[in-house]
Amino acid sequence: MDFEFSAEQQQLKEQARRYLADKCPTTAVRAILEGSEPFDRALWQGLGEMGFLGAAIPEEYGGLGLGYLELCVIAEELGRALAPVPVSSSIFLVAEILKAAGSEEQKQRWLPRLASGEVIGTLASVEATGSVRPSNVALSAKGGTLTGAKSPVLDGDIADIAIVLARHAPGKDAQGLSLYLVDLNQSGIERTVLDTIDPSRSQAKIAFKDAAAELVGAAGEGWRLYEEALDRAAILTGFEQIGGADKALEMGRDYALQRFAFGRAIGSFQAIKHMLADMYVSATLARSNGYFGAYALSTGSADLAEAAATMRVSSTKAFQHCAKNNIQVHGGMGFTWAMDCHLFYRRSNLLAVSLGGLNEWEDKLIDRLRAKNAA
Amino acid sequence: MNFDDTPHEAAFRAEARAWIDANAPKHLLPHLEKAGFGGIELGGLDPMKEAKAWQKKKYDAGWACLHWPKEYGGRGASPIERVIWNQEEGPYGALSGSFIIGHGMCGPTVMDWGPEEAKRELLPRLAAGEDIWCQLFSEPAGGSDLAGLRTKAERDGDGWVINGQKIWTSGAHYSQWGILITRTDPDVLKHKGLTMFFLRMDTPGVRIVPIKQANGQSGFNEVYFDNVRLPDSQRLGGVGEGWKVSLTTLMNERLSIGSGMSAGFPDIFEFCKELELADGTLAINDRGVRSKLAEWACRQSGLKYTGMRAISALSRGENPGPENSIGKLVAGSSLQEIAMFALDLQGQSGAISDPKLAAMTAKFQAQLLRSPATRVEGGTDEILRNIIGERVLGLPDDMRADKGIAFNKIPTA
Ligand SMILES: Cc1cc2nc3c(=O)[nH]c(=O)nc-3n(C[C@H](O)[C@H](O)[C@H](O)COP(=O)(O)OP(=O)(O)OC[C@H]3O[C@@H](n4cnc5c(N)ncnc54)[C@H](O)[C@@H]3O)c2cc1C
Ligand SMILES: Cc1cc2nc3c(=O)[nH]c(=O)nc-3n(C[C@H](O)[C@H](O)[C@H](O)COP(=O)(O)OP(=O)(O)OC[C@H]3O[C@@H](n4cnc5c(N)ncnc54)[C@H](O)[C@@H]3O)c2cc1C
8 A cells, every 4th residue: 555656756747847837837828818829839749749748648659658647647737837738638538538449540540649749639528508418419420420519619629639429329328329530620610719717728619510520439339438538537637626726725825924914924814824724625635535536547446437526526626615715815916817816716617617517526426436335 | 656455465454354353242243333423332231341352352462552562562563554454443443432542642652751661561551451541631721722731740859749620531530541731830931831741540639520511421521630649750751841742642643533534424325325305205316415425425535545645654754744634624524514414304303312213323413412522622623724724834823922921921811
């Protein structure tokens, strides 16, 4: 038993932190938030060159061939830096689905380019209602083409390829669903950029009209592959959330040390001190749940599904809690555009819904605990 | 990052499991599995007698106080081995409630600061469950502000005379020994004038008066000291060093009551799986119920893995730090919230605490009445938040009215 990342993994984390401190200060996040560029291209390219994107992609497919634990520590640093790049879509979801279910040809073709950052991928699953269930997936697959629409799709405006959850057989059940890989740079695709609470990660609606598509994994396996992919991504995104929570807590702490009111640092008022202590508690619980998630992911443990849902609920709440109270500690300053507090607040709330909201993950958690209990 | 046993750990686990399987008091198991929060009931058997018998058996076979050195009655086991043992001991661990203070706090304090002869004589008896120890720290004027304590120890030839009063002393009424913190010098700063001792609870002049608790039980006591004479050989640490010595106790307290505390999720989960709501659905299928259960599940596992991270840090040779304060802070309010929620789900029957009529044999009603104490004993929620804020996050100390002032000049009510 050893519940800590190894010395090498901690070094990698330090390296990622230094790299991001240099290449992705919050001014870089702001540039995306305020400007017309949808993501930070230079940072994205750099992350590819450094091998961070390909950390968990096998060497034979152009990655570094490290493991999930390494990807977890990188994810934490990306979350801490609020990196305005499509890592979760391209790496945590698309590369992972291809690793798990792609054909040899698909892996050869796409993984090296995803690892280098040359190609951006995204997962397109949501349709009108906001939450994905087999019964509300209507986008239809016929004879190797897709027709229908997905919205919102995170990074949908900038992605080159998408993995799409689509219905190949009529009805409402999960067996009629499959995953398809689609090249988004083709004439049957129309994209509309959407306004969102966190423009540092852009989103789009994607309309498919007889768009050419190829199966990923077997027909009828779509729902299972999708759910498994969400679990893995929940753990990796959970590390982003932990990183963001920690940073928001640190900002609040630093401000409380430096801001004086009534002749003393506001951190000496218990109302503020205890608020920060509670933020520390939720961040710590999320981190500890995350360590178990990382372990389950890296070993493919039977507890993976439970660990993913636990971590998802825990890290979502922790990031939201820390980000919102960080504003409170900052008083009026916290509500200004110029202070970085709102960047964390925005991101925490984007990530809270991006893989499905709390309700959905709470349900999954209870279902999974029950299934385990019954076994 | 590895949650699996190493081969060595697996061998240790197998050995522990085999021994427990061959020796545990299996006839008590049905009662222990039902054991509520804040007390055990063994179907008419005397819990103290059964607890001592199990402790002695463990001691004789080398399974008592695993983390203590062998020469003082322990096993010299690693922190991880101790976790494994606790996992394997499972429900039988509930028998050891009366030993927690002695094994977790008093023993380690005596071990660090006591005279060698006393350690060799007393610690093995403590490990074997032959003696029970209590912690004589809190006073009417010194709870959260422990260093505000007033019990006096004065030199008398080559010994000491103690006068004053302690309060909230858990188990004083069944303890043979106690560790005692006193004021030896009121003319200096309050943390400077303290000195620690250990003493037999039947020393002449010690009077123990049980206190009836809000939940009807009597676990703690007032303890009066009326010209109690102690030899200097019963001093722990130097004169005026009492605060430093008490920190050993409190640091160990964090570890023994904080880490590994349950937030109470398993009980409420079981309960909601069975309970039918008024509309005929099972509680566990209700969206609102699920949301609450998910929160408690996350706290339960978060605490479990936080505890394991602390154990990992210990086995790397780090000291148990102030971050361990989160265990009791999270568990205390969770237990209380869960009890209230369970009552609420039962509607108007929720208030019934007759074990024959109440769901889960009134476990939640008992938990409702005991959990407020968890948020107070061993450091209140507010003090724990201060510890986290100041010692983990590095925030400034509270402004205080007693800073830089000799103890006898500090304002009182
Ligand atoms: C949208 C908006 C509109 C506003 N409009 C106006 C306006 O029209 N006119 C105007 O004059 N002002 C206005 N204000 C200012 C507002 O009144 C102040 O922001 C507020 O009083 C807090 O002061 P501060 O921002 O300096 O925060 P600080 O006083 O620095 O507080 C920072 C943090 O410390 C805490 N804190 C401070 N002192 C204590 C204490 N003693 N105990 C415990 N905690 C403490 C605070 O609660 C806060 O969490 C506006 C603010 C906002 C956000
Ligand atoms: C069941 C039980 C068993 C116990 N067993 C033992 C035992 O075996 N041995 C022993 O020595 N003691 C024992 N105690 C005593 C326990 O340690 C004290 O009750 C505890 O430290 C609180 O002290 P107090 O009761 O004097 O409350 P106070 O210190 O008077 O606190 C009253 C309230 O004021 C708050 N408060 C106090 N100071 C601050 C501050 N600086 N900032 C913010 N809020 C503050 C507290 O949080 C609390 O809410 C036990 C208590 C209980 C309930």
